Amino acid sequence: MILWILIISTALLFLSFMLMKNSWLRTLLSAIFLIILLSAIALIQNNDANHVGMKKVTTESTQVIYSASPSPQLKLLLHQDIGTAGKHNVVIYKTSEKGKATHTKADYDIHNKVVSTSDNVAQMKVRRTEWVYKSDFYSTLFANQNNHLLVSQTNTFSLPKGWYNLTTKQAKELGKQAKAMQNPSAAQKAAMGQAIQAQVAAAMQKNPSMSKADQQQLVKQITAKYQQQAMAKLINQIQAKY
Missing domain, CATH: 1.10.287 (Helix Hairpins)
Structure with a gap:
């Protein structure tokens, strides 16, 4: 909607300025259309930079996770660093016992942490904060752009006793040495x-x-x-x- 306002106000400003005779009406209409044009530009910039018409919403969810190891006796949560600083990583796990391994999204606004728990099952708690529109009016005005834009997300992995948190490099080395243990x-x-x-x-x-x-x-x-x-x-x- 805001883009249509921008396009129409630009067209009307051009038409009023170029086609109308020099008069107070031409000046008034040109001023009105110019104000609308500049207001539309300002709203677009503020929506992009300052999230005007939006608010922060935080949601939480929890799910049971399963070992990334192919061995049912070995309970592993794996992680791999992103970049060279080691401040961010992706965590590898399974969402079902017989399913394929999956991993958290690689994003600098997503943070993973691992804690111990006395529970019998491993869980992942997701706390996600997003920008969402305050009302349908703002959503329509800005064509729903940037809705649910991520602010930050924290994934907390709670591991029971008997689980191990390894890097992918450590897991690879474990696989090699575990084969030797079988003989x-x-x-x-x-x-x-x-x-x-x-x-x-x-x-x-x-x-x-x-x-x-x-x-x-x-x-x-x-x-x-x-x-x-x-x-x-x-x-x-x-x-x-x-």
């Missing part, structure tokens, strides 16, 4: 076997009537615990190195 040496297998047998024996002393099925389940639990501890140790080493 332990004979000495490593023997040491783990002895440790597992010792814990099973201790559990049998406390509960001599433990069935074979319970013993097998216990072995699985102890083995998984050792694997988790080994993975945590490996991740700490990689984080310290890179």
Whole structure:
């Protein structure tokens, strides 16, 4: 609408100035059309620079997120820096357990932070502030331009115990070393076997009537615990190195 006002007032100013005879009416109309023209230009500039007719609106939303790792046992949130200063980054995660990994938008007005939580699920809380028009009048006047223009956005990732926040470089190194862990040496297998047998024996002393099925389940639990501890140790080493 404002563009039409600008075009029409320009045309009328030209016509009144060029085609009308020199008189008080010509002067009056030229002045009116000139004022309308300049007002339209000023409104356009102020809408672009100072967001005239607009107000800031903040919204919040929360969603459950899933590990970016292809392994269901390894809970990873990944991030990659933007630029060389390291002040901004994109975060990589999944919105569904079996879906493809996605990432936050790369924008200097979008900030990501990671916190720990006592909850059982990982979540992303989005706090977004935008410029929106105060009324339909202003929206129509400026043809809805710059509506929902981003002011700032903060994505807060809340990670439960057992999750790790790694860079993409650290994750790549973890993948390489994790493959080596899948083929332990004979000495490593023997040491783990002895440790597992010792814990099973201790559990049998406390509960001599433990069935074979319970013993097998216990072995699985102890083995998984050792694997988790080994993975945590490996991740700490990689984080310290890179």
